[in-house]
Amino acid sequence: MARRTDHSRDELFDLVLNASQQIIELEGVSALTARRIASRIGYSPGTLYNLFDNIDEIVLHLNARTLDDLYQQIFEKVDQSTGRAKLDRMITAYLQFTQPTNQRWNLLFEHRHPNNQTLPDWYQERLVRLLDLIATILQSLLPGCGEREINHSARVLWCSLHGICSQAGENHLDGVNARTKDEMARSLIYNYVSGLKRAG
């Protein structure tokens, strides 16, 4: 009905992402719906579809932000350290970020994109930047290792850590005598890196 010129396209874009972030932090990932986002910013649901193809695209934009934050967290903590301490600080920063109460982390792996299409460039860039940071840290521990091998290892670690934090962080392993998420993540990373050292 009414014409709204209160916000430019870019302002609206930010409004949507900010509202979405607030929703998941206050009410959890399952509360993130088109109708609730719209109501929170005072627009109708239809308006969202002028800016985004669908809800999944909003999720993807939020996730891009999350990757940036995780990058920043790791980067800051790792900065001043060397060698093994670098690895310790990385894993600590990562674990801190992936607390199951961190709804943004939960959202990061909720996204399901259609099988036929690849992830958009702006998302891939964020992910690559983070993977490259992990690779740099690994490289400092494995000086003899080639770049291709290091990149591969960084990706293996990234996926593996995700598995541990999503399974053990939720209570999917309750009652099966698993140790804590932190112990599992540290076991993974130290033994994996140790194995790489041995191989290299």
Add this chain to the structure above:
Amino acid sequence: MARRTDHSRDELFDLVLNASQQIIELEGVSALTARRIASRIGYSPGTLYNLFDNIDEIVLHLNARTLDDLYQQIFEKVDQSTGRAKLDRMITAYLQFTQPTNQRWNLLFEHRHPNNQTLPDWYQERLVRLLDLIATILQSLLPGCGEREINHSARVLWCSLHGICSQAGENHLDGVNARTKDEMARSLIYNYVSGLKRAG
């Protein structure tokens, strides 16, 4: 309206699970809805709620079956082999099972249960049986390792492999120069075990 005595409670239970399995295999995980299950077995949606608390419980029962099948697959392949070949066969069996086209595998990590309650015993048993099998295989490669340590490592591997297969199996890593899921899984398992050997 009509009273149905066509099926006993147990028969109905199996009907529901079989129909659910058919639905996900034919139409994918997202097609698994109460209404579709009910229509496929010729009952009304409400009937499902006599047998199950909610849809998630149906998912959990399907997943218990899936864990049994995965156990069987690994058990059969691994049986005749020893040492390193045992590990090779395990990972091959696992990778074969976790093809992204395997809807039952996809469903395995779709289940979200409420944070306050733990997984039911009948589910935990299936998972423990599988984890114990993995532990046995690890034990044969790491004879000096204590049982508690082996169990821990089996759980780390289980979660890590899940991470790799769910991230790299979908196209979440397209465009970031990742190698194949198989290469990543093998890198994980060989280097992790190698690291454990070095530590033990």
Add this chain to the structure above:
DNA sequence: ACCTGAACACCGTTCAAGT
């Protein structure tokens, strides 16, 4: 005791109609 089916309170997404 078991089953129905209408009802409730939601979804994502579209699109004619308005300004």
Add this chain to the structure above:
DNA sequence: ACCTGAACACCGTTCAAGT
């Protein structure tokens, strides 16, 4: 050009009413 809000085609779950 942008926004609305009703509409469409769905959800999970409940529960009075029927047999």
